[in-house]
Structures are given as structure tokens and as C-alpha cells.
Amino acid sequence: MAMAMETSRIASTTWSWKPAHCWSPKPSAPVSRMPSRNGTWVPLHRPYGPCSPAPTTSSPSLVDMLRWDKLHTDVIRRKATAGGEDVLQPAKPIVDVQQTDYKMQASFGIGTGGRPGSSSSRISRPSAIDDPILAQPMSIDTSIDLPWIQCAPCPMPECYPQQNALFDPRRSRTSAAVPCGSAACGALGRYGAGCSNNQCQYFIDYGDGRATSGTYMVDALTLNPSTVVMNFRFGCSHAVRGNFSASTSGTMSLGGGRQSLVSQTAATFGNAFSYCVPQPSSSGFLSLGGPADGGAGRFARTPLVRNPSIIPTLYLVRLSGIKVGGRRLNVPPIVFAGGAVMDSSVIITQLPPTAYRALRLAFRNAMAAYPRVGGKAGLDTCYDFVRFTNVTVPAVSLVFDGGAVVKLDATAVMVEGCLAFMPTPGDFALGFIGNVQQQTHEVLYDVAGGSVGFRRAAC
Numbered sequence: 001m002a003m004a005m006e007t008s009r010i011a012s013t014t015w016s017w018k019p020a021h022c023w024s025p026k027p028s029a030p031v032s033r034m035p036s037r038n039g040t041w042v043p044l045h046r047p048y049g050p051c052s053p054a055p056t057t058s059s060p061s062l063v064d065m066l067r068w069d070k071l072h073t074d075v076i077r078r079k080a081t082a083g084g085e086d087v088l089q090p091a092k093p094i095v096d097v098q099q100t101d102y103k104m105q106a107s108f109g110i111g112t113g114g115r116p117g118s119s120s121s122r123i124s125r126p127s128a129i130d131d132p133i134l135a136q137p138m139s140i141d142t143s144i145d146l147p148w149i150q151c152a153p154c155p156m157p158e159c160y161p162q163q164n165a166l167f168d169p170r171r172s173r174t175s176a177a178v179p180c181g182s183a184a185c186g187a188l189g190r191y192g193a194g195c196s197n198n199q200c201q202y203f204i205d206y207g208d209g210r211a212t213s214g215t216y217m218v219d220a221l222t223l224n225p226s227t228v229v230m231n232f233r234f235g236c237s238h239a240v241r242g243n244f245s246a247s248t249s250g251t252m253s254l255g256g257g258r259q260s261l262v263s264q265t266a267a268t269f270g271n272a273f274s275y276c277v278p279q280p281s282s283s284g285f286l287s288l289g290g291p292a293d294g295g296a297g298r299f300a301r302t303p304l305v306r307n308p309s310i311i312p313t314l315y316l317v318r319l320s321g322i323k324v325g326g327r328r329l330n331v332p333p334i335v336f337a338g339g340a341v342m343d344s345s346v347i348i349t350q351l352p353p354t355a356y357r358a359l360r361l362a363f364r365n366a367m368a369a370y371p372r373v374g375g376k377a378g379l380d381t382c383y384d385f386v387r388f389t390n391v392t393v394p395a396v397s398l399v400f401d402g403g404a405v406v407k408l409d410a411t412a413v414m415v416e417g418c419l420a421f422m423p424t425p426g427d428f429a430l431g432f433i434g435n436v437q438q439q440t441h442e443v444l445y446d447v448a449g450g451s452v453g454f455r456r457a458a459c
Contacts, residue, residue, distance in 0.1 A: 039289020
């Protein structure tokens, strides 16, 4: 007897990027999840969703999102095997859109009004210092190592016009420039840009026409009402190139390098972090630290791939197969040998062409009852659901090395009526696991333990 196909029946409007209402608590409200042992968390939201503290008036088009997605992944592929050096750098933005509009965002407090040295611990409770001067909305990025925000003075047009007030380090009593010749300045490596008035300078070139430069600083970072990171190191940007989103003040970097938030807090929280990418109509979280006691078993885990030819900034995993409707597709595992980057900023998952074609064929067969329409924005399997109130879609699962099977949320299979996957340039090219497919899962980066874990229905 043939096995019944696994499906989900959902409303035809589910895949909209422009929901009208927030169906979960605002980011200021508690997130329903078990907190990590010795960990801490901050709310996470989409900048254009209704759950954002200050939602934008319009969301980006699918065409713009996927144009930026291709640009972003092409740049990462070039840098991944070039030792992180910037190659083929354009002098101006390739895509004239606000790229960071598509990244997840969280708010952090930067600076204090307290006295320098009022707390000697690296991590402290806020009672030890005054309240942070300013909450800064920052985009979350796992493919960059160095955190940065725009700082005053920052004249136009050298800086971009952000919605929030600029952070002014002169108003923070815990702010200081990292001195030249210090270990922290020397550790900047490829991000180092020399010295100015004995102050360490940094420079980040994204490789897509965008760049930021300024002074490397230390200050207090407030993660939430119960946790402050003292002497947090970040770039204080006084000039940018290219287009950045006005809804953010900068980037909170979560890459594998020594400068990232994860590395700077590893001694306290352990070298682990997780996040839950929300649907456009809900909110999620970013957590530092591993799962609580007894919680590790709730995650389906796959090994982090150690590849000396890939820069340590990136978190690499390897797929071994795909299931559609509960049935594993006939795809040779060797086509996944190039690995896939877990990336919080990439939107659509990119699969080897052989695997993508098998997924597309199985999906089209399962969706034969619905009229197909022409593709859009590079997505080639799209449908007209105007006459349908509800749609039945086949379940799609990603199978990773180590046996981890991650069943995607029904909202992670399609976007705006199209199959939400794309092919890589070749079967052995570097792939990506995008945030559309990650949404509603808690994705745990257990760097110390050498694995990535997935927990369903976390936000």
C-alpha cells in the first residue's frame, strides 16, 4: 500500500510579505520559550513587519529582495575562498535598494551615563551602571564579524540618514577609543585601517558597493533589562559608501571571527547562540548561550563543517537529501559536497541544480491541481491561487549530514505563490540555507560543540 503524501492545508494569503496585523506579542513582551541556561536574549523582528517597534510604511518588492539575495550570495562565494579578502569590488552599489531592509533586526542599548569603571565585570546587571543613552536598532548578520553603528559626528553625505538619533560617544561616560598598538587593535586583521590620533581605525567593505569606516571603540552594550556587556568592542562609523537602510543604525555581527558579539561574550555565555526568524506577522528572538538543561535533545543536529579553504566567518553545514511529501528524492548525496552556508541574511535557500530540479519536479507533480503562471524574480514555479481560499501544499524537509531531518514550516515552502528555492551556479558550488526556510525554527549555532541544531515551532 502506497504511503500517503504529507501535506499542509493553509490559507492562500499565508505567503504575503505584507501582513496587516501582528499575531504575536510586540518585541517588548516576553517570548514564549525556555530560556537558555546562563544565557540571555533580545527580541527579534522584521523591519517591514507589523511587529516591528517602528514598522516601515512599505515592504520591499519580491524582485528587489531576490536581486539583493543573488548579489549577496555571489559576494559571499567570492570572499569565502579568497581568505576573506575583498575581490572584484565595485566602486558604487550594484543594486540601488536598501539592502538591510531584508535582514532581521533587534534593538541594543549603547553607552551609559555612569562613571567609567563603575563595574569591573565583563557582564553586569544594569543596576551597576546608569541606563543606556540610546537604543539602537541593528540588523543581525551571521556573515560579518565586526559590529558597527553610525556615530556622531557623521555629516551627510558621508553617512546615511537613519531614522533614530545618532549615537554620540562623547555623551557616554563608558566610551573610549581602542588605542593603536593594543591587542584589540592588532586583532582586527583584515578589518584594520591604521591609526588616527592614536585611535584604532576600522574599515569594512561588503564587496557589493557598500562600505563603512571609522574608529574602533569600546562601550557598554545593554542586551536586555537584566544584562549589560562592559567594554564591548564595535566600529563607530563616520562614513559609509552605498545604500543602507534608514531603519537601522548599523549591524550586530554574529560571524565566527574574534570581533563578533558571539566571540566577545563566549567566556560568559559559552560559544553558542540561537535565533528564531519570525514570520512577517510575528516576532522572534536572538539568544546568547546554549539550551537549558534537558533542552539539547529538542534539537535536530548536524555537524558544522570545518573547511580550511572557507573563511572562519561563515557557518557551513552539509545537506544529504530532500523529502517532498514525506518521500526522499532520488538525489545523489555527492551533489551536496560543496556545503551550504547557514546565513541569517540570505532570503531564499539555494540548492545544487540537480537537487533543485528534483525538488521542482516533485513539487509540481504534487501541485498539479493548481494553475501555474509565469515565473517572477528568478523563481520559476509559481501558481495562481486567486480562486482558492485554502491551498494544500506538500511537506518539504531538508535532510542534513548526521541524520537531522528539518521539516519546514508550511509558510517556508512558498513565497508570494512561488516555490521558495533557487539553484546554485553548479552542483558543487557553495549553497545557502535562507531565512525563509529557517523561519519559526530556533536555529542553534553550537560553535563550541561543533554543530547546528533546529527546533520546530519556536516562534
